[in-house]
Amino acid sequence: MNELINELGAYAPLIINVVKAFTFLIIGYLVAGMAGRIVRNRLSRIRRFDQTLVSFASSMVRWLILAFVGIAVLQLFGFQATSLVAVLGAASLAIGLALQGTLSDVASGVMLIIFRHYKMGDYVDIGGTAGTIKDINLFVTEMATPDNVQIIMPNSKAWGSIVTNYSAHPVRRCDLVFGIDYDDDMDKAMQVLLDLANADERVHQEPAPWVRVTNLGDSSVDLTVRLWCAAADYWELKFAFIKATKEAFDANNISIPYPHQVEVLKEAKGEAQQG
Structure with a gap:
């Protein structure tokens, strides 16, 4: 029994860190969601603040908080922030190749916000897909078709496609x-x-x-x-x-005509000769 207690005691710090990490992740996830909603609500009250930027800013705040939570959790297990930076720097090529699609979506989302090809509420056609813009965040653009079907389009595809904006001009x-x-x-x-x-x-x-x-x-x-x-x-x-x-x-007795077809019947040569 003493040996079992001693063995469990040896793993106590690890168990405590796992519990802390799990608690931090839950709290961080809730705080990130709450912070994103607060930013969205506060900025939405500012009349001059574009609703497109409201959605993008709230998404940015949420993901930044989640990133800090992730770093804090790793530090519980002995990873130092400087070490993490060094590791990420050394593995940047591998990470870039693995996440090139996601990173491209983030970069494209930033470009869409800067150049403002469309904004919230615009009716657009992006690469042959038409709908009303409902949301723009770090990764995707959300649209709704005229019959209210949701369309999720990666920002990289939206940035690289021809955009026809029917709402751009009054x-x-x-x-x-x-x-x-x-x-x-x-x-x-x-x-x-x-x-x-x-x-x-x-x-x-x-x-x-x-x-x-x-x-x-x-x-x-x-x-x-x-x-x-x-x-x-x-x-x-x-x-x-x-x-x-x-x-x-x-x-006014003005007619809209129907399409007309004229059928020409050609008699057989034999019948024509008999005639």
């Missing part, structure tokens, strides 16, 4: 094409479209609405309408204008 141009029958009065149809544009308060008068004949199709004369509006009104204006055009064309 004003957008809405282009619509309408086909009319070849027998209809083109000038009358153009005036109907122009009157509809001038009657809608969402359409800007500078630049002024624009209507032109842009194509002579197989079964229709195509009229293109260009309208300038606030970016927030783009989709509602587009849907409403299409509906209003159909109603106005009907009221």
Whole structure:
């Protein structure tokens, strides 16, 4: 029994350090999460502070605290901070190769914050994936599609892809094409479209609405309408204008033709000769 007690006593410092390390990790994890939320809440109250920077700053604070907790835990087991720096310096090549993807995401996240290709709330298309920006942190960009599906994209991919930002400018141009029958009065149809544009308060008068004949199709004369509006009104204006055009064309006896197909039946040579 004494030998067992003595043997357990020899491992007592290690057991104590393990308990301390486990306790530090739990407390550090909770503190890091709490600190990140505090930073997010405090910065969110500052009106001039960009929400994109709020998310990035809170993520940075959280990960810094976790890094210090990790160093503190290692020191419990005899690793000194100077020794850790030396070890990390010697193993930097191996660590860089092993974590090159993660480190690339962090570097890309910093570049995205600096150059501001997009910010929170913007509707963007990144490399063919479209959605609204919900969050930008050290590693990933979170998006939500129009049907509210979550998309998680690594920052390195977002930085290296073509970004189309539909929310970057406050004003957008809405282009619509309408086909009319070849027998209809083109000038009358153009005036109907122009009157509809001038009657809608969402359409800007500078630049002024624009209507032109842009194509002579197989079964229709195509009229293109260009309208300038606030970016927030783009989709509602587009849907409403299409509906209003159909109603106005009907009221003015302007037809929207269906595609036509002409079938040519060729008789057999024998039948033709008999005829």
